[in-house]
Amino acid sequence: MAVQYMQAIAARYLSLGYTPYRWFSAQTPPPWSPVTKPLAEMTLGMLSTSGAYALGQCAYHYKDDTSIREIASDTPDAALRFSHITENYLVDARLDPSCVFPLETLRRLVRAGVVGRLASHVLSCMGGVYSQRRVREEVAPAVLTAFQRRHIDAALLVAM
Amino acid sequence: MSLIARHLEAHHIPTLVLGSARDILLAGQPPRACFVDYPLGHATGKPFDRADQADIVRASLEALVTSATPGALQSLPNRWADDVWRTQAGAITGQDTRQPRDESPQFQLPGDRAAALASGALRVG
Numbered sequence: 001m002a003v004q005y006m007q008a009i010a011a012r013y014l015s016l017g018y019t020p021y022r023w024f025s026a027q028t029p030p031p032w033s034p035v036t037k038p039l040a041e042m043t044l045g046m047l048s049t050s051g052a053y054a055l056g057q058c059a060y061h062y063k064d065d066t067s068i069r070e071i072a073s074d075t076p077d078a079a080l081r082f083s084h085i086t087e088n089y090l091v092d093a094r095l096d097p098s099c100v101f102p103l104e105t106l107r108r109l110v111r112a113g114v115v116g117r118l119a120s121h122v123l124s125c126m127g128g129v130y131s132q133r134r135v136r137e138e139v140a141p142a143v144l145t146a147f148q149r150r151h152i153d154a155a156l157l158v159a160m
Numbered sequence: 161m162s163l164i165a166r167h168l169e170a171h172h173i174p175t176l177v178l179g180s181a182r183d184i185l186l187a188g189q190p191p192r193a194c195f196v197d198y199p200l201g202h203a204t205g206k207p208f209d210r211a212d213q214a215d216i217v218r219a220s221l222e223a224l225v226t227s228a229t230p231g232a233l234q235s236l237p238n239r240w241a242d243d244v245w246r247t248q249a250g251a252i253t254g255q256d257t258r259q260p261r262d263e264s265p266q267f268q269l270p271g272d273r274a275a276a277l278a279s280g281a282l283r284v285g
Contacts, residue, residue: 002182002197003250011252018256024163026189031170032230033191039225045173049161050201055272056279059265062258081268088257089201094268098213102204105213114218128258132163140167147173154224155168156217157190158203159161159179 024132037153042116045152047143049127050093050100050160051084059083060126066138070121070146077104085128089160100160119150127160162188176224178203178216185233192227194220196236199245205238212238 006023013021051060054071062085071080080097082090093100103122109115123146129135147155162185165175169191177190180203185193196203196216205213216238223234248254259266265282267273276282 002195003246004183005181005200005249006183006187008250008252012254013256015253016256023184023187025187026162026166026231030166030189030191030230033169033172033174035174035225039221044221047164053272056275056281058276058281059267059272061263061265063261063263081272083266083268085259085261086200086257087259087266089199091201092207093201096207098205098210099202099207100204102213102217105204105210105217108210108214109218109221115221127161135163136167140164143164144168144171144173147168148171152173154174154176156220156224157161157165157168157175157177159177159181159185160201160203 021130022132035154037116040113040116042153043119043151044106044115044117045119045147045150045155046102046106046122046158047155048101048122048124048158048160050090050124050158051082051087051126052097052101052124053081053083055079055081062128064129064131064134065126066129066134066142067125068139068142068146069124071103071124072121073103073107073118075103084126084160100158102156102158106156119147119152121146121150123147162190165190174224176220176227178220182233189231191230192224193233194223194236195233196238198238198240199249206240
């Protein structure tokens, strides 16, 4: 059975005397944009909330950092780093970024002809932002603008 | 991530969310989603297992193209080697494992700060 994270984390924080965390709970059906191209003809975008940054970029801070990073799609794994408020989940990713930031995996799928091409840059942010308002007003519009600039056909969004 | 997926989709970008917290995905109802039952931090595969990583990402991209029901969640068949991690992940007691809510950049390696200073991405003062 899948782990019940919301229940477990709520109980854990309550036992520590913290204010309950409020998860986003959708009250309306999701919007829908149709896919118009086969995968092998797409320019694909990617976003990971794992707090990835490339060597030479600034790391994230741990207090509702709403900034994003645009990482060149030819960045080698050896130049990828992670900073995230829950960095305990990144022990393996710091050894092999493809656990949660599938840039090398996507490059392989492009070479194999499965995916048409990758956008020139992929995106990253630090998922541990506790304000839904700031995600709506700051993170989501920044991601949209960055994707639009790269003229992608669809996006793979990897949640950490 | 569900909030971001919904925003993109409302602006004509099709998305697929891939994650390993099933209950959080169900609550957020992104337009298209895949669930892989792995410990958090491994949504795109086991470390150094190139076949597993390619399998998960490829299956997710195929779901991006074939999904026809808004809000549907597809479970991927991949399995972690053991179930030991579930006990800790689902524990209702324990310490807070988060880092302090510090407002300065938290570089992974000390040399990263020097590289960010050299590129101009980080400015001091």
